[in-house]
Amino acid sequence: MNYKTSKTSMGCAEVDITPKNPVTMVGFDRSDQTSVGVLDGLAAQVFLWEKDGERLCLISVDSIGLTVEITTWLRSELSESSGIPVERIMVCFTHTHSAPDGLFEREYVDFLLSSLTDGVSRAVADLCPVHAGWGVAYGDIGLNRRGDAECLDRRIGVLKVVGESSGDVKALLLRCTAHANVLVGDNRKISSDYVGFARERLKKRYGCPVMITQGASGDVRPRFRNSMGERLEIYSREAESLGEDILKRLEEENVEALEKMADEIERAVGDVMSGIVVRPVSRLRMFSEMKDFRFEIPSKVRAEDIAKEALDMCGIDGSSWLAEVAGLREAGMTEGRVNMEIQYFLLDEGCICGVPEEAMCGIALDIAERVGSELVFFGGYTNGCRGYLPTAAEFDRGGFEVLWSYLLFFRCHRRVMPLVRESADELVSAVSDRLMVVYS
Incomplete structure (x- = not known):
C-alpha cells in the first residue's frame, strides 16, 4: 500500500448500560414484555482512533438495535460533545433480544x-500510540434458520491492537455472525446473550477490552439453545x-448454551491470535454513503393473504x-x-461496514467474494435497525424474515x-464497487 505511515493512537472504554429498573423488552411476542431481573449486565464499548489529526469512533452497544431515528440522535449528540463528525461515528448493535425496547x-x-x-x-483520555x-x-x-445449511458466514474477524511501545494487547x-x-x-431477564459471555471470557484470557460487532445474521440463528428454543x-x-420446574430447567440449559457459544468463539480466536x-x-478511514431503496405497499388482498399466513404459521x-x-393505501401510497x-470503517487491508438492516449472510459472503x-x-445492525434485508432467493420464499416480522415490528421499522x-x-454491487475503488 502506498500510504504515508504516521502514528496512530487508540483509546478504549467500556460502560455499564444495564437498566436499573424493570423495563419493556423487545425481541419476542410476549403478552408481558416487562423484564424480571438480570442474568448478566449489558455493556457498550467505545474504541476511539486518532491519525493525522482526525478522530473516528467505533461503538458497540448491547441492544437488539434502536431505531434509525434514535440512533441518529445519539450520534448527533455524541458528535456535538466530542467534536467528531457524525459520519466518523459508527454505532453497532450486538442484537441481543434480552435488552430494553428503546422505542x-x-x-x-x-x-x-x-x-x-x-x-x-x-x-479520549486513554489514547496512546498503537500497532x-x-x-x-x-x-x-450459527445455523441457517432458513434451511440453507451451506449459507453460513463462519468467519470471525479479529483485529488485534497492541501498544506501540509495550507490545501488550490493548484491545x-x-x-x-449469529443472532x-x-x-x-x-x-x-436482561442479558447480553452469548456476546457478553464470549466477551468476558476473552477479556479474562487476554487482559484487554473486547468489542464484538454483529455480522449479517438475519438468517443465522445461534448454534446452541435450550431444548425448547426453536419452538x-x-x-x-x-x-x-x-x-416453574420446566422454566427452571430451561434457565439452566440457557446458561449451558451461552457457555457453549462462548467456548467456540474463544477456541476460534485462540487458534489465530499468536499468528x-x-x-x-x-x-485508517471511516465514512458514509447514502443509497436509495424502495419497498411496496401491498394491496388489500395481498395484505390479507400475508396476515392469514402469519396467523396460521406463527400465531x-x-x-x-x-x-x-389500509391507511397507507387510502392515502394513495403504493410504495415507499x-x-x-x-458506513465503512477501514484499517489497513481490513474493513467493517454495514447498514441499519437485518441483512442475510449471503450478502456479506457475496461482497467478500x-x-x-x-x-x-x-x-447489519449498524446505526440502527429497520427490518430484514433478504437476498433475492430468500425474498421469493417469504416467511418470517421476509414478511411476517413486519406485522409485529412495523412501527419500529x-x-x-x-x-x-x-x-x-x-x-452488494454498491458496496463491492466502492471498496474495489478504495483498495485499488
Whole structure:
C-alpha cells in the first residue's frame, strides 16, 4: 500500500448500560414484555482512533438495535460533545433480544446517551500510540434458520491492537455472525446473550477490552439453545403456560448454551491470535454513503393473504398491521422509499461496514467474494435497525424474515414490507464497487 505511515493512537472504554429498573423488552411476542431481573449486565464499548489529526469512533452497544431515528440522535449528540463528525461515528448493535425496547423506554435511551458520552471522554483520555493487525478465525456458532445449511458466514474477524511501545494487547475487535438470541421466549431477564459471555471470557484470557460487532445474521440463528428454543422463538407465549420446574430447567440449559457459544468463539480466536502480525497502521478511514431503496405497499388482498399466513404459521395477530397498510393505501401510497446509510470503517487491508438492516449472510459472503478479500466484513445492525434485508432467493420464499416480522415490528421499522426483491443485489454491487475503488 502506498500510504504515508504516521502514528496512530487508540483509546478504549467500556460502560455499564444495564437498566436499573424493570423495563419493556423487545425481541419476542410476549403478552408481558416487562423484564424480571438480570442474568448478566449489558455493556457498550467505545474504541476511539486518532491519525493525522482526525478522530473516528467505533461503538458497540448491547441492544437488539434502536431505531434509525434514535440512533441518529445519539450520534448527533455524541458528535456535538466530542467534536467528531457524525459520519466518523459508527454505532453497532450486538442484537441481543434480552435488552430494553428503546422505542418505549425513552428514559433508558437518555441513560444510554449519558453513558456513551462518558465512554467517549474516557476513551479520549486513554489514547496512546498503537500497532494493529487482522486475523480470520473460523467458528461454528450459527445455523441457517432458513434451511440453507451451506449459507453460513463462519468467519470471525479479529483485529488485534497492541501498544506501540509495550507490545501488550490493548484491545480486541471481533466480528461474529449469529443472532444473539440463544435466550428466547422463556427468558425475561436482561442479558447480553452469548456476546457478553464470549466477551468476558476473552477479556479474562487476554487482559484487554473486547468489542464484538454483529455480522449479517438475519438468517443465522445461534448454534446452541435450550431444548425448547426453536419452538419458543416462534411461539413465545407458550412459555407463559410452562410450570416453574420446566422454566427452571430451561434457565439452566440457557446458561449451558451461552457457555457453549462462548467456548467456540474463544477456541476460534485462540487458534489465530499468536499468528496475527501487528504493524504500524497505514490506512485508517471511516465514512458514509447514502443509497436509495424502495419497498411496496401491498394491496388489500395481498395484505390479507400475508396476515392469514402469519396467523396460521406463527400465531401472529396482524390486525394493527392491516390497519396501517389500509391507511397507507387510502392515502394513495403504493410504495415507499428509504435513503439508507452505508458506513465503512477501514484499517489497513481490513474493513467493517454495514447498514441499519437485518441483512442475510449471503450478502456479506457475496461482497467478500466480489472484493476478493476475507477481511471485508459486511454486517447489519449498524446505526440502527429497520427490518430484514433478504437476498433475492430468500425474498421469493417469504416467511418470517421476509414478511411476517413486519406485522409485529412495523412501527419500529417505519415500513410495512421489506425492500424490493433486487435490493440485496443492488447493495452488494454498491458496496463491492466502492471498496474495489478504495483498495485499488
